[in-house]
Amino acid sequence: MLQRLLLIPLVLVLGLALAKPGVAASLRIVSIGGAVTETLYALGYGGQIVAVDTTSLYPQEALALPKVGYMRTLAAEPIVALSPDLVLAVSHAGPKKILDQIAAAGVPVVIISDEPTVEGVAEKIEAVAKAVGAQTKGAELAAAIEKSFTHIAAVLAKDQSKPSVLYILSASDGAPLAAGQKTAANGMIALAGGRNAIQGYEGYKPLSPEAAVTANPDFVVVAAHGLATLGGLDGLAARSDLGLIPAVKEGRVLVLDANYLLGFGPRAATATAELASYLHPSLAGDLAAP
Numbered sequence: 509m510l511q512r513l514l515l516i517p518l519v520l521v522l523g524l525a526l527a528k529p530g531v532a533a534s535l536r537i538v539s540i541g542g543a544v545t546e547t548l549y550a551l552g553y554g555g556q557i558v559a560v561d562t563t564s565l566y567p568q569e570a571l572a573l574p575k576v577g578y579m580r581t582l583a584a585e586p587i588v589a590l591s592p593d594l595v596l597a598v599s600h601a602g603p604k605k606i607l608d609q610i611a612a613a614g615v616p617v618v619i620i621s622d623e624p625t626v627e628g629v630a631e632k633i634e635a636v637a638k639a640v641g642a643q644t645k646g647a648e649l650a651a652a653i654e655k656s657f658t659h660i661a662a663v664l665a666k667d668q669s670k671p672s673v674l675y676i677l678s679a680s681d682g683a684p685l686a687a688g689q690k691t692a693a694n695g696m697i698a699l700a701g702g703r704n705a706i707q708g709y710e711g712y713k714p715l716s717p718e719a720a721v722t723a724n725p726d727f728v729v730v731a732a733h734g735l736a737t738l739g740g741l742d743g744l745a746a747r748s749d750l751g752l753i754p755a756v757k758e759g760r761v762l763v764l765d766a767n768y769l770l771g772f773g774p775r776a777a778t779a780t781a782e783l784a785s786y787l788h789p790s791l792a793g794d795l796a797a798p
Contacts, residue, residue, distance in 0.1 A: 535640060538587055540579050541598030543773030544620055545570050547636040548596070550774040551645050558590050565767055584609040596639055598622045622772065624695030626657045629776045649774065656777035663794045664701040664784060671787050672705040673697045674725035676750070677766065678734030683714035684750055692770035700783035702727070717749035727787060728755050731766040762786050
């Protein structure tokens with residue numbers, strides 16, 4: 509099992525009370541953040557979610573739940589009106605003043621850390637589990653995922669190559685939005701045995717034609733939701749920026765759902781293995797779950 513730092517998960521409680529294990533069965537939960545929602549379902553608490561944000565697209569059952577808006581542009585009134593017992597929100601949800609307003613209305617708000625690392629996945633799961641009184645289940649799920657990551661790391665150690673990867677989230681004003689350093693995409697690429705082709709900036713920024721050609725990645729990974737904005741695979745190949753990259757010309761393009769690949773929730777190890785298999789095809793058989 510991977511050794512992880514003995515850090516207390518970043519769980520900031522804003523409100524009058526925390527959810528208690530003894531009342532977990534009657535909780536009315538508003539879940540903000542796709543990975544938080546996935547974790548609740550994985551722990552068996554999906555039936556207690558009364559609303560989610562628009563990034564909560566998995567599992568299928570979550571699509572039918574009432575929506576409270578995009579996680580970064582929340583409003584207090586629609587959430588408070590649901591009379592929730594608990595709001596679980598990923599750390600980049602907000603605005604903060606809105607979360608403060610919800611807490612001031614007497615609704616406990618628990619902020620869940622969202623680090624794109626193996627340790628971050630485990631801490632996220634354990635924090636969600638603690639908030640709903642399911643610590644044992646949370647520890648078991650976190651341990652199983654860490655075991656899978658340990659297996660992936662052991663397999664990737666057989667191949668020291670680090671193919672470069674360009675991750676495209678979407679198109680902004682016609683320019684592709686590419687992942688730089690300190691992003692979830694950067695973290696996932698590293699875990700999958702690759703390196704980010706973009707080294708010169710942090711976050712997600714529009715990529716110029718010159719920068720695209722200079723990056724010259726071995727592989728291009730495109731978010732499924734953003735593929736339409738890039739003109740589909742045929743449109744991608746015809747573009748005057750990404751279409752000039754040899755990886756695109758030669759079909760070394762992988763399309764994956766962004767929440768699946770970048771959510772760093774219960775499916776994180778599976779997503780890592782899938783990306784790693786694409787970057788290191790000779791190891792694909794070994795990367796299957798042990």
